[in-house]
Amino acid sequence: MTKPLPFLTKKDCAGQWGRVQSLLGQVTGVxxxxxxxxVLSRxxxxxxxxVAEAIVILVDADRLVAACTVFRMCEPSVRLKLLKLCGSERVNRWRSSDDPQVCKPLDRALDAAAHEALGSKKYGEVRGLWPWCSPATRKGVxxxxxxxxxxxxSKLSGDxxxxxxxxxxxxxxELGTAKCLVEIPLLLSVVDELKTTNPLNTNLPRAATMMSMICLAVDELSPGADEGELKEFAAKLKGMARLPELTRDLVNGCPDIVRDEVLRVAVVQAAAKESPGVCVTHLLxxxxxxxxxxxxxxDRLRFHIMSAVSRLLVRWDESVYQAHKGALLVVLATQDRIPRGRFLSSVVGKTGNTVEKPADTLIQxxxxxxxxxxxxxxxxAALLIRDWPYPEFGNPARERLSExxxxxxAVAGYKAELRPFSFMVLAEMSTDVEQEEQRSVALQMAVVLAATGDPECSQFAGTILSIVFPMPEDPQWAIQWIVGEPKPDIVGAIPTLMINALPLLCTAELSPELDVVLKMDEGQKLVAEAAMDGFLNGKWNNANKALLFNALAHRVDLGPALPAIKTTVRLEDGGKARIEQVLDGRPLTALKELEGWRMFFNLSAGQVQHVHPWARGWRFLWIMLATKTAFLKEPMFMMGAIAIDAAAADGLRGGADELLHRLKFPWAQEALDAMLQIxxxxxxxxSDDDLQNVLRAMLSDEQLGRDMFIWMGQVDDPIRKVELxxxxxxxxxxxxxxxxxxxxYPKRRADHAVGEMVRMFEFRLRFLNIGKDVETKMNKDAKTKAGKKAWREISSMFPPSRREMEPGLGQD
Incomplete structure (x- = not known):
């Protein structure tokens, strides 16, 4: 009995019905x-x-059941292509749902696609579907x-x-290690047959192709400790899985999609030779x-040779290394030009598509x-890894350093493993001195791991710190251990620990130590409070200010350390609390005193690098110290600057403690106007991203949005008005x-006010007669060149106030 074809309803799509209907209506058969x-047929x-665009819209709107319905409308044979068009991020989000109304129909649809591809001998499509299929489907296949x-x-092409x-x-x-170990010898027998069935050896490239994949599979096998026989069998298979000696004709005969694997396996097997002399001979x-x-x-082969040599350079015993260093130098000397795409973008000395690497430099x-x-x-050793631009040397060096x-x-009484991450205290020391020594080893090793600049090592360092240094006072203990006790300054006064230590931690020399302090619980808070204390009390000279801005502004939230300004609040109609006035108390006085240090703020061009987005508080601090902004003398506008700074730094929440939400017009708007000119x-x-964060925040509240549009309309410069x-x-x-x-309003969606804001926006564009100019600006701007189409789609969703109009940007 034929199953009925799936259909989609307006209720299924909720607020996305208009966009989905518009897209699917363009598809033949819908x-x-x-x-x-x-659909009349699949x-x-x-x-x-x-179809893919409609699914993406539904997934983004969390209408996953509707997305499944659209997916099932399509033939099984096109479902892999459809998944690729949707993109892995959306498919992962969709596939990770535990709702049975999503999982079951999606499983069935993928199962049908996988079995259809298998029946058609489209093995590549089966593999493409494999990650998304359920365990039951994979076992069935x-x-x-x-x-x-x-x-x-013999009937298959190379690919x-x-x-x-x-x-x-x-x-x-999929069927388990034991089953895989049974399958590999059968494949090896096919390889042997390929080698012998053709007297002209025309099958040798196919045999090498198969062998390279088998070798990689054998290397990935990992029978458990209790699987002794399987382990022994796997070792035996590893000895059997050997590539033939490579020649130019053999390599050229291998399918292009697998040549890289063939070359890599050949190099790995050469480097694994038991005799160092034989190893070097094969590499040559x-x-x-x-x-x-x-x-x-x-280029592929040279890269793999460089990777293998790099491993030998850092892994060989000292005597073997010294005996064969000269031979490795000869290998390296033939491999000085490597494809640029293989290396970090920071590599200097690039020429064309390659980078130069003198062999003696690598040996050094x-x-x-x-x-x-x-x-x-x-x-x-860690800093050498961090600063060395060639990753093929950094990776094996990082492994040896981690060991x-x-x-x-382990010597200090800890047990640690890198993969997977694990760390535990095996032995608690009995005396205070021993405990301090044990903690200091953990701190030193966390610094070493952080100094590599590698994300995996940094995560390992964080694991150590979370277990050994969980207490609020631990960051201060660590800082004291790193920099020592403060010494008297030139007038004999002894500064506090943090006033002495923070500029030192912000230097390039101690950047790994700063990384570790900031990873500790309460570390960020301690550093933020110390930085703000120094700024408020004039403790930092200009050199120190530059160090703090460059080292901390993009990574330390200064907001909680700003003096909390006291305000009075008045409830408006609807229950919203608006700030009525600022109480001129001690916190406000402290911030006004901060402005007084401006005369001592004298940084030359280039001393402060504004490369990364700044965290909360630093933009406000900059305008207090570095700009002559008269509006800051008015407390309400000072509040506006704090609110805009917080919104710029926080793309999700749009303003700390809802400060922006509670400000009356025009405090926040005029603060934004001034900050855009600094x-x-x-x-x-x-930055552009900062401004988008602020505007998204304002458009999350109807009153804020209306106030923003009114302010934009009052901007005098016509070009700037259009840009805004x-x-x-x-x-x-x-x-x-x-x-x-x-x-x-946490109980509402972030886009709950978008409809009203779109209507208000288009009304303002018509009122100001700038709709065409704004549309032209969006078309010219690289980051918004796709904006016209997206805007028309959004505009079409909210037509009530202008039913007679074609969707557009404030059209007359």
Whole structure:
């Protein structure tokens, strides 16, 4: 019995009905019947981009059941392409739902697509669907997959062969390690048969292709400690899975999609030779082969050789290293030009598509790194890794450094593992002195890990700190251990610990130590309070101010450390509390005194780098210290500057403690106007992203939005007026469909006021007669060039006040 085709209703789509209906209505085979969208037959590839866009809209709006319905409207054969068009981020969010009304229909739809692809021998499509399929579907596919034979493979193209082998190995892993270990010898027998069935060896590239994938699969096998026989069998398989000696013809005969794997396996197997002399000989042979290959293959092979050599440089025992360093230097000397795409963008000395790497420089790095590790100078070793621009040398060096860190922690009574992250205290020390020593080792090792600049090592450091230093007083203990006790200044006065330590921690030399302090619980708070204390009391000279801004402004929230200004509040109609007046108490006086230090604020151009977005409080601090802004003498406008700063720094909440929400017109608006005209090192104090955060915040509240539009309309400069309205349109576009909690009303959606704001915005554009100018500006602006289409879609969703008008930007 034929199952009825799925259909979509207006209720399923809720607020997205207009956009979804508009998109699907353009697809052949779709019919709009009242409040329903029906299909006459399942949809194919034609119009699939519109279908994908509709699914994305529904997923973003959290209408996942409706997204499933649209997905099921399509033929199983196009569902993989549809998933790719939707993008992995949306599909992951969609697939991670635990709602049975989402999971079950999606499982069935993917199951049908996977089995349809398997039946059509489209092994690549099966693999593409594999990550999204349910465990039951994957096991079903693994059970039904036919066993590979030479006859079967002979009918496949090179790319199809690759996908068939990869799928076979994937299915083996799905059924368990034991099953995979059974499958691999069968594949090896096929490889042997390929080698022997053709006297001219034309099958050798296919055999090498299969062998490279088998080798990688064997390397990934990890039988448990209690699986002794399987472990022994896996080791035996590893010895059997060997690539033939590579030649130019063999490499050229391999499918392009797998050549990189073939070359990598060849290099890995050469580097794994038990005899260092044999290892170097094989690497030299591969280096010579790289000169015979085409440019792309040669670049791939050279990269893998460099990676293998780098591992040997840092992993070999000292005696072996010294004995064969000269031979490795010869290998490196043939590999000086490597494709630029393989390296970090920070690499200097780029020429064309390659980077130059003198072999002796790399050997010098290895010498310095080994010396640092051997002498227990792990911090220096970490900094070498951080500053070294070639990742293929940094990765093995990081592994060796991590092992050294784990060894140090073990001696101190800790147990640590890097993968997966684990850390625990094995032995509590009995005396205070021993406890201090144990804690100091943990702190030193956290600094070493942070100094590498590697995210994984940084996460490991955070794990150590959270366990060893959980108390509020721990950051201060750590700072004292790092910089020591304060010493008398030039007049004999002894500064406090933090006033003495903070500028030192903000220098480049102690940046790893600052990283560690900020990772500790209460570390951010301690640093923020110390920084603000120094600013309020004039403790910092200009050099120190520059250090603090450059090291802290983009990572330390200064907001909680600002003096809390006391206000009176009056309830308006509707129950909203608005700030009535500022009480001229001690906090306000302190902030006004801060303005008095402006005469001592004299930073030359370039001393403060405004590269990264600043955290809360730092923009306000800058205008208090660095600008002659008369409005700051008025307390209400000072409050407005604090609110705008908080909104700029916080894209989600749109203003700390709802301060922006409670300010009356025009305090926040005039503060924004002034801050948009202030610069730091020839860059705007409020970046484009900062301004978008502020506008999104204002558009999350109807009154704030109305006040903002009125202020924008009063701007004198016509060009600036158009620019501000174009930014507001972009903010509305980004806010529409945002289902997260509203910044001011947590029980409402973030976009709850968008409809009213769109109507108000278009009314203002018509009133000011600038709609065409704003649209032109959006079309010219790189970041909003797609804005016209997006705006028309949003505009069409809120037509009540202008039913007779075509959606647009304030059209007459």
């Amino acid at each position: 019919k709009i019947v009242g409040d329903r969208i029906v 949809l194919g590839e034609k119009g699939l981009d519109h 693994a059970t039904l997959l036919p066993r590979l034979t030479v006859q079967m493979l 199809e062969l690759v996908e068939a082998v990869r799928l076979t190995l994937e299915c083996g892993r 042979g591969l280096a010579a082969l790289s000169d015979q290959l085409g440019e792309s293959d040669a 790095f290895a010498d310095d790194f080994r010396r640092a590790v051997d002498t227990d100078d792990l911090r220096t 050294a860190v784990i060894d140090k922690l 610069q730091v090192d020839d860059k705007p104090l409020l 309205h174009a930014e507001a349109a972009q903010a509305l576009i980004s806010l529409a469909g945002d289902s997260s909690p509203c910044r001011f």
